[in-house]
Amino acid sequence: MIRTITATVNNSSGVLNRITGLFARRQFNIESITVGVTENPEISRMTFVVNVDNDRALDQVIKQLNKQVDVLKVRDISGDTIVARELALIKVVSTPQNRSEIETLASPFRASIVDVGRDSVTLQVTGDHQKVEALIDLLKPYGIKELARTGATALKRSSKSQSQELKYSFIQ
């Protein structure tokens, strides 16, 4: 099962190494990882999308992260109402003939053309995982020359609406 976990960590050297090393050593599968500084320059936020087999494995991911001295707070936000965004840059084969067609296709996704070449255009799209996937699928028939994607980064929404999914609760 795919889970989204965020962690606030000390913004010090080697922290990313500690976390990725831990994931590798404990055989946790990371789908994506994003890191960036928060409003407090001494603290970074990491967002992991992990693929775990069962609740016990998920429990271990969170507990092992929590054990790290440089990790301040860990949350599994999968069940919460969250804003999660990815960014993708997609370089598509394009001729002057079909350029406007691609533009039309991109507009409902609010994707923008950020670079134009003689035989290609580069689109930038931001959104949740499904939206990015959908646009990529639509562009495939034109021929994707290059694709660069970030992982997801996420925040909890301010308004709370309880979701049906079981939420992880810490022991005590």
Place this chain on the structure above:
Amino acid sequence: MSMDLEVEAKMQAAEQTDTQMSGSQMILQSLVEEGVDIIFGYPGGAILPTYDEIYKKGIRHILARHEQGAIHAAEGYARVSGKAGVCIVTSGPGATNVVTGIADAMIDSLPLIVISGQVATNVIGTDAFQEADMVGITMPITKHNFQIRDVQEIPTVMKQAFHIATTGRPGPVLIDLPKDVSTNVGTFNYPKHIELPGYQPTVQPNRLQIKKLNAAIKEAKRPVILAGAGVLLSGGSSELATFAKTRNIPVVTTLLGLGSFPESEELSLGMAGMHGLYTANMALHESDLLINIGARFDDRLTGNLDHFAPNATIAHVDVDPAEIGKNIDTDIPIVSDAKRALEILNTSKEENDGFTAWHEHLTSYQKENPLWYEEDGETLKPQKLLELIYEETNGEAIVTTDVGQHQMWTAQYYQFDEPDHWVTSGGLGTMGFGFPAAIGAQFAKPDKAVVAVIGDAGFQMTLQELSILQELNLPVKIVIVNNASLGMVRQWQQLFYEERYSHSLFPIQPDFIKLAEAYNIPGFKVENPDEARDVLKKGLEMDGPVLFDFRVTSLENVYPMIAPGKGHQEMEGVKP
């Protein structure tokens, strides 16, 4: 007092608290602030400034002959004293030589402070002479590690390092000290408080879970306590004794938990696990309430998880929340210091039914399935040797071992009645651990008898530390359980590899007695079982170090045994 004098006094006070020091002076002064009175180590290029301060300051330093010896000695010291063991080594090979000991301390939760020299900050990352990335190498095998980049960080890092190493679930902390940082000068002001928002171990149990456990005990018919190293590390042995006795619940220990509950007590069922006692394993298997206090459900204890305590409600007290539910689904999780949880459990006076039938059942198991071995009238049985050591030390010695057959025989036949008398490499299973660990244990308890029970193979991995015994006339008694083989490997090859003894029999051995003589240490070789007791007695009574080479039955196996992949109920070799 005039204003001038007052100001002057204040300035003087400020000077005293904000002294200018070099980095290496700060390291040493921090050790003094933390109450460290002994260091185990080995000098080298990058750590020279610190060794210069050791020379000047006169802090007690034990020079090992190999860094691995230094770190195992620090581990032995930590296990017996309850304080952090301190080990100082140089960069590169000096530091990589302590990696085994760091991993050993990590998995067995021993508090260590390891200070490794490092090349100067301006050449880090250039593959400089004797450079190794120790922070990277030890990241997964330390509780935490630091590289100090600025001399001003030293007091804070040292304070944090000791705090992290010794609190919560103890563990090793490495501090990587670049050479230029150790010579730079800064202001020394040792912090009184620690700010580590990411490290806040839970040591107080949740009252609701304690209530649940009390209720479960009330309901139980076949409860059992599984006591692990957490009881010893928290200093909770007497609280455990009170808990077990007032509730009348039998106690099983793990390998590392030996001594947490007196083995001579009627409620003690002894050690469980792969080579544990039949009754101890069956008590776990048949229990309806398993109260794990400070053990981590290691695979050598549990055997096949599918068969583990199938009918039991599992309660688990552990200061490390990540251990709860890691291997075994837990019904009553209690994140707490073991001692603290026991203290709170001991305040409630829940009634129970006395578990009479359960005790009778277990007693009959004990009577029918005692430990056994068969004398052959010719050779000295290793089990017999351990019985003799137990008798001749009145069961009061601090005993250390490596890993393997001799370790299991010691665990089985030496009855530990007191806490912190047993030092062994449990989780990592490190050969070469026992002898240097005995050296550390002896420094922790100079007046106690310390016996290193080791195999002939493991001894050859760290025997260079005989120099320490000679140099300081340290009265460690070395007992080599000599079967001229890598005993446990050979046993597994016999049982699971159709007796193909691949590199487990030692055709050539050094003359251990001559070896001892080379270090001016008296040595006794015993081949005749009839002489064993007298020689042992004589050697143990000698003041200084002694080495015994006991030639034991060569193809003896450790029984009973849970074969790999089997459950507790499937023990083999329970009866002759």
